[in-house]
Amino acid sequence: MSGHGFHVHGPHDHELEHAASGAHHGPASEGKSGHSGMTSQIAVCTAIIATVGAIFSYMGGATQANAGLYKNNAAIKKTEASNQWNYYQSKSTKQSLAEFARDTSSDDRKQAWQDKAARYEREKAEIQSAAQKLEGEAEDWDRKSEAQMHEHHRWAQATTILQVSISLAAIALLTRRKWLERGMFGVAAAGLVVGLLAALHI
Template sequence: MSGNGFHVHGPHDHELEHAAQHEPKGMAGQLAVITAVLATVGAMFSYMGGATQANAALYKNDAAIKKTEASNQWNYYQAKSSKQSLAELALDLSSSEEQRAKYRDKIARYDKEKNEIKEKAEALENDSTEFNHRSDEQMHQHHRWAQATTALQISIALAAIALLTKRRWMKGATLGVGAIGVLLGALAWFHV
């Protein structure tokens, strides 16, 4: 390059411009396209893996909340049982029929309240179990996405090795491992 904005291209510059303007050919061009496709698919798989992991954590959190609510209901149930037991003791110790009738009513009321509380506690425990099941399903799916992403990353690394060594069998290995990654991604997609 000279001073007054005049620029002279060398033969190497011309070749680089020519290569950049035309479609890449040969194994290097094919590996570049394969790598780009694998990286794109891998990015999508990675996103899905992160999303399923986040969903699993949310479901696990919901399960813990429902379990705590169920525990609170069981504590309430125990309190009602204690009151019922005290009313039964008072019934046994009462001498007047008026007092005995009052304690019989309390016992019946506590028994009814306990049954309602028990149903609510059991429903909350069922909800907790369902959220845990959903969390487990999401974690299984997350592991599939992670396996698929890992296979695609290995495939990209094999593509780089194939490019450096110019070994055709490495290109085949790149495609094979990439196909395994896509298969694992399909299994994740279909929840297998």
């Protein structure tokens, strides 16, 4: 407090003044300074790793959702293809009946049955083409789903590795071990490599 030009310093004020004036230059203060620098470095790196890990986690969730969506599309196309093949089978049955009727009917009815059989044959060709196209689309969606799942696993691996790196950072802060700090950086680098592989679809 101040009154008539008189000011009373608290203990923390005294320490701050000494720190500001560079009064603490002994070995103990150097050790504290080194530890403070290590703490700051690890804290900043941990924040960066956590941010990158959050991005990797989001990408992993997005690719997993895409994989499920693509697999659902594949199932829809397979169902549509199956319906087309059932339709094809019904046309094939009608064609067989028309051919049987043609072979057993009188001469004046043979041509009419033959025309029906020919029409069913043409319709079967169109239905077959549509069914094969749907099967091809289903296979494409399956391949896309598998590719997305592969990416999902890569993103998940990268996220897990970065989480291990953050754990190492916490242990390094508690133990003040430089080799743990170096280990943190090494594991983080491995996580970034795996994340790069995921981004490159490898």
